[in-house]
Amino acid sequence: MRSGRFLLAAAGLILAVAAPAKAEEELTLCWAAWDPANALVELSRDFTAETGIGMNFEFVPWTNFADRFLNELNSGGQLCDLMIGDSQWIGGSATYGHYVRLNDFFTAEGISMDDFLPATVYAYSTWPKGSPNYYALPAMGDALGWVYRRDWFDRPELRAEFSATYGRDLEPPETWTQLREIATFFQGREIDGKTVYGAAIYTERGSEGITMGVTSVLYPWGFQYENPDQPYDMDGYVNSPAAVEALEFYRALYECCTPPGHSDAYMVANLDAYRSGQVAMQMNWFAFFPGIVKDETVGGDVSGFFVNPRHTIEASVLGGQGISVVSYSDKQDLALQYIQWFAQPEVQAKWWALGGYSCHRSVLEDPGFVDTAPFAADFLRAMSGVKDFWQEPTYAELLQSMQAHVHAYVVAGEGTAQEALDSLVEDWTFTFEDDGKL
Amino acid sequence: MPSDTVTTLADKTARATPLALARRVRALSDQAIAWLFITPTIVLLLAINIFPLLWTIYLSFTSYRANQPGRPIRWIGTRNYERLLGSEDIWGYMQVTASFVVWTMVIQVLIGLGLALLINRNFKGAGFWTTVILIPMMLSPAVVGTFWTYLYHPQIGIFSYIVNVFAAVGPLDMIGSVDLAMWSIIIVDTWMWTPYIMLLCLAGLRSIPPYLYEAAEIDRAGPLQQFWHITLPRVMPFLMLAVLFRGIENFKMFDMVVELTSGGPGSTTELASINLKREAFEKWRTGYSSAFAVILFVTVFGLANIYVKALNRVKQT
Known part of the structure; x- marks a missing residue:
């Protein structure tokens, strides 16, 4: 019994010592508070299980979403390591240096934009529009x-x-x-x-x-x-x-x-x-x-x-958003690790299954995709003809x-x-x- | 004089100070000690009040945008002020604000004074009713704005239902109607802040010595004459003070109206402060909005000064 208590105390001590080290390995992802955000929380548990990196989430209702997070970006805040910002933010965020340019990272990790629906790459990732300068990975297709x-x-x-x-x-x-x-x-x-x-x-x-x-x-x-x-x-x-x-x-x-x-x-x-x-x-x-x-x-x-x-x-x-790494974050490496994980076809398939809208072609162009949900065919049809508001700074x-x-x-x-x-x-x-x- | 007798501020301070510092403190004059105490406050005041004010005035002459960190601050003289004062939209927002302030003040003064006169009669349960009347004032304006959107809802709201009990007008869309939207915010502000006016009026009424009314009765003055010659002049300074406070508050009204109408429909209820926030933190025209803020500040400051002078005159009469 005594040895049991001793072991328990030792385990507690080890956990207490280990806890601060683990707390450093945490990321904060900022997005809007809505149904897909709950799906992302669920999905991100796999990321934590695989990498040991904890995930925190800052979700703000849509009515205050732009106010809150554009203020955060404009003030160079470090609250968010990852930002799923609205598609219209890409111009300002690229121009004013809020988002990290991801081209080198994509090349190094073999992430190809050709794997994502062209309309979503154009809308969520590129600035200037249509140029091969990527500031986000298409995360949530929407229309x-x-x-x-x-x-x-x-x-x-x-x-x-x-x-x-x-x-x-x-x-x-x-x-x-x-x-x-x-x-x-x-x-x-x-x-x-x-x-x-x-x-x-x-x-x-x-x-x-x-x-x-x-x-x-x-x-x-x-x-x-x-x-x-x-x-x-x-x-x-x-x-x-x-x-x-x-x-x-x-x-x-x-x-x-x-x-x-x-x-x-x-x-x-x-x-x-x-x-x-x-x-x-x-x-x-x-x-x-x-x-x-x-x-x-x-x-x-x-x-x-x-x-x-x-x-x-x-x-x-067009609705929807891309996921970006915030340039003011001091955990950019971890944030890039999350994007690398998120870009995998199997993760994208699970993302769709949980209620998120994947932009990955392996998901959307799967012959069985249109039968996965009653609105799946309409979603594909809508995404083939989307138009967005100005994306200027x-x-x-x-x-x-x-x-x-x-x-x-x-x-x-x-x-x-x-x-x-x-x-x-x-x-x-x-x-x-x-x-x-x- | 005994050595332990406290005679100066320096001595008082020295006695409450650790020995090492006490000698230095004793060497200071009273004026130096006073400065020592008020300096932190003055520094704080300069840092959080005066510096932002001066910085805002400076920015109002520039084309600065807070969301463009790399962009140099460019001096553009009085162009922001010229654009603001020449903009029909800005005058429209000022008119909406003036209309809101004037109507709320008139209605709240009439109802507030009336309620104070009733409560002052000290009927049975007066304390209870005073508490009930004060409840709206204790709520958060954002919460009030939000729940009144439900009360005003044309289908499920009780407001439309009550109106239809008296007049069958069908679903009454207070917030969505151009003609009624302004009244929707006036009614909510009146519901919320009339108790404040009532409270100050009540303080004024309670300060009137009863012998004045006894003397008036002996002189056979009627209730109306008593009200006109005793009650109103005595309550007037309190009433004017309440109007001053509420007028300034309503001039910068923001939260309740944003929750209730978002400034709509169109710009029907877009008060100056709502437009200022949109210019400053949604459009990020920092220089332009600074100029707008300076204009609003000067307007409120000027009006308040004129009003305070009038208040002093009333007090002296």
Whole structure:
């Protein structure tokens, strides 16, 4: 018994001595607080088991995500060793030296960008855009998609009424016009004794919500940020007749078919509206779809998914992020070790299985991939036509201008779509002039 | 004079000081000792108040951006001020702020004074009701903003429900409506801060000697005359002080409104402080936002000074 106590005490002493050494082998990964972050925590346990390096996580809700972590980067903070930053941050973070350039590391470790979906490499990793300068490994592919109440769409009486009204079957929409018709059909309808509404769309003012929502309509209308032959020449592109028409369409959709009080809604508000049985359709990021499939009330066969509707072209808003090493970290070697581990095909396969969205071609191009989840095929289709907001170093300024102008037009009903986009061109021109780009 | 008699500040300090230092302390004059004590405070004040103020004023004449560490600070003279004062948007935010401050002050003064007059009657349970009325004031503005978004919700919120009991207007979207959004933040601020005005008014009412009312009654003055000639003049300095404090607070209101409306719809409720934060920490126009901060500071400082002079005049009458 005594020898047992002695052994126990000795083991405790050894652990106590060993503990500080282990604490040094820890990494902090910073990201947004949402469903995929939980999957990453689960996945990273394997990394700790393999390497003995502990993982800490700093997750911040999306509404404060950019504020919190851009402040951290701008102040040269050492909180984060690894950053899964938004795609739009890549320009600023590369230009101002927040992220470590990864080319040499990729070459040394045999990590090839050809193994990842080209659209994600372009969007999440490169700066200047499209150049072979990599500042991140594509970590979380994402795009804006749609979820609909399949159980409502399948009801014979609703199908018959819809068919009689619109002359076609009640099926997930392929075009924006069809989407608005379906949303109009459901708006204010009584279903199971409850009033329901057409669609939950993004209208949030504070961070990036309404811009993401509006661009989901602008892109299918063929929207271009600038003259392809003359960078930063925006007049006639940002405020083109097609862009004006698209913005008017979004406002009309907001007015005709959203639930009451849906004037400042982003991801969580849309999820809430959908899960509570308020709306027939919601726009949201694919990242949330695994959670919807598992949901007790709207999961399983209750919900279906569809890709962002087309207009003149098919296009989706890009979400998602790459994983970068923060240049202010004094644990860059460990952080690179994590990226090396994360880039392995088997880890990427598990990442997808846990609910993360891998960008690795071995996962996405697997013949069985489309059958792995009810939204997998739509995800692939969306990722083949994604478009992102400006990724310039001044992206935050550009984003805030757009938030203000489109929210004023769509939600507050101030002025016309043409005036809103003309003002946006003026603001963006000023920003680029101020940044020395014009 | 006995040697242990304490006569000077230096002696007092020396007695409480270890022997090694005591001799040096005794050699100091009272003025030197006083400086010794207040220097840390002054240094702290200079470091955390005066230096940032001077640095902000300096930055306001530059094109500095805090998110571009390598970019040199370029002196651009008064261009930031010219842009700010010539911007219709900025005047719009100032108008929104002025509207918010004026309406909240008017409503809160009327209700706060009314509540104070009621509570001052010392009816049964007055203490209990005073505590109940004070509860909103004790909450965090961010929490208040958040839970009022639910109270205002047109479908599940109790506000819309109560309004519909009296007038069948359907789901009332207070936050999303351009016409109602400003009133939504005024109502919440009034709910939260009227108790503060009430409390200061109550202090004023309790300070009025009862003999003034007894004398007025002997002179056959009616309740309205008593209120007009005794109560109001006596309460006025307290009321003005409350308005000063609340006016300054509401001029820089941020958290509650951000939680409630984020400045929307559009820019309907975008107060100057909200726009300042967006310019400074979202757009990272540090120089420009410094100029905006200086303008706001001068405005509040100037208005507060005029107000304090008026307050002193009221006190003297």
